[in-house]
Amino acid sequence: GKHVCECDACYGGSDCSEFLPGCVADADSGDPMFLEPFWLKHAASSVIVLPGWHRMSYEFNDGSLISKELETQIRKLHAVIGNAVTDGRFIIFGAGATQLLHAAVHALSTNDPSSPSRVVASTPYYPVYREQTEFFNSEDYKFKGDTSLYNNERDSQGNFIELVTSPNNPDGQLKKAVLQGPSVRTIHDLAYYWPHYTPIPAPADEDLMIFTLSKLTGHGGSRFGWAIIKDETVYQRMLIYISLSTYGVPRETQLRVLKLLKVALEREGKEMFDFGYKTMRNRWRKLSETMSMSKRFSIQELEPKRCSFHKKVRGPSPAFAWLKCEREEDNDCNVVLNSVNVTGRDGSLFGAESRFVRLSLVKCEDDFDLLLKRMQMLVSEENDST
Numbered sequence: 001g002k003h004v005c006e007c008d009a010c011y012g013g014s015d016c017s018e019f020l021p022g023c024v025a026d027a028d029s030g031d032p033m034f035l036e037p038f039w040l041k042h043a044a045s046s047v048i049v050l051p052g053w054h055r056m057s058y059e060f061n062d063g064s065l066i067s068k069e070l071e072t073q074i075r076k077l078h079a080v081i082g083n084a085v086t087d088g089r090f091i092i093f094g095a096g097a098t099q100l101l102h103a104a105v106h107a108l109s110t111n112d113p114s115s116p117s118r119v120v121a122s123t124p125y126y127p128v129y130r131e132q133t134e135f136f137n138s139e140d141y142k143f144k145g146d147t148s149l150y151n152n153e154r155d156s157q158g159n160f161i162e163l164v165t166s167p168n169n170p171d172g173q174l175k176k177a178v179l180q181g182p183s184v185r186t187i188h189d190l191a192y193y194w195p196h197y198t199p200i201p202a203p204a205d206e207d208l209m210i211f212t213l214s215k216l217t218g219h220g221g222s223r224f225g226w227a228i229i230k231d232e233t234v235y236q237r238m239l240i241y242i243s244l245s246t247y248g249v250p251r252e253t254q255l256r257v258l259k260l261l262k263v264a265l266e267r268e269g270k271e272m273f274d275f276g277y278k279t280m281r282n283r284w285r286k287l288s289e290t291m292s293m294s295k296r297f298s299i300q301e302l303e304p305k306r307c308s309f310h311k312k313v314r315g316p317s318p319a320f321a322w323l324k325c326e327r328e329e330d331n332d333c334n335v336v337l338n339s340v341n342v343t344g345r346d347g348s349l350f351g352a353e354s355r356f357v358r359l360s361l362v363k364c365e366d367d368f369d370l371l372l373k374r375m376q377m378l379v380s381e382e383n384d385s386t
């Protein structure tokens, strides 16, 4: 086959056609390169041209930092796909969901160092929530681990900021907020709430929702995300954060995103979203089939659900496999995987045990094929020896 662009990590030689046998199947990062074939096919219609004198100013002509045309396109995108309500909501742009997550934690925290807001998430959770909150080391909020520790606490216990990831990274489950009450604020990280990765039961209608271009079109390197916000005060506080940290998202990026979204929405999104879903579904089917023959390993179970975008019940197509090593002695699952040159992300980073490992299913076809082959080897070794 043809090996192109960023998808040839395990191929060498002058024309990138030679397979490198000792190569590691790296299933660690969640870089959604699986969409590259779609963009190769639409190479011409997705081009942007940007002469040196274009878009030089800090601001758009109306003095704002965000392109109104792009904002309109994003509202249209959610209306067509049916995954989020945007009517009457504020929209803000950031350098990926990464920047917006912190902007949101800042905006929802109490300005009261004597009782810092407690930032929590349900285990297993996306590691950046903890890493980022601890790194910024604010007096206004502290990372306080798993939501289940606080199920029974009452309002007098201070303020909570609950991060809800739906579908969840790492296990692909659709999630709801766990904590309730007047002292709880929630941030819904909906990075994967697209038909590629999950059935869409209904449009999300939460107070603060974060989306990212990276998981939607695969352009992680453009560093673009957006937040949809109900409350004007929260919106204003997030704007201040963006304004003081980066003074907005590069206008070049905004131009590229507008072009990409226009192509993504051609024929009501049919082509890109069908390609995304079918690719992820086929990968999940192949991996599930392999893992179903194992007793040593298991992966998460996901229910078929009705999808309002596809207008039917559809099977799972998650971005990650959440692999468990079942044997008592395999308490470090990555060590077991490393024995066949596979590497995933250690469960302990997600607040779980190291007998869990997250395997990325969103990379290039070659990466997935190699991962699958090595997992098949592991499972057949197990069945040969029993």
Ligand code: PMP
Pocket (backbone or CB within 6 Å): 030, 095, 096, 097, 098, 099, 126, 165, 169, 189, 191, 211, 212, 213, 214, 220, 224, 225
């Ligand atoms: N939230 C979740 C749940 C993610 O998995 C990721 C990317 N791995 C992000 C946020 C960050 O996305 P971005 O590339 O937009 O910064």
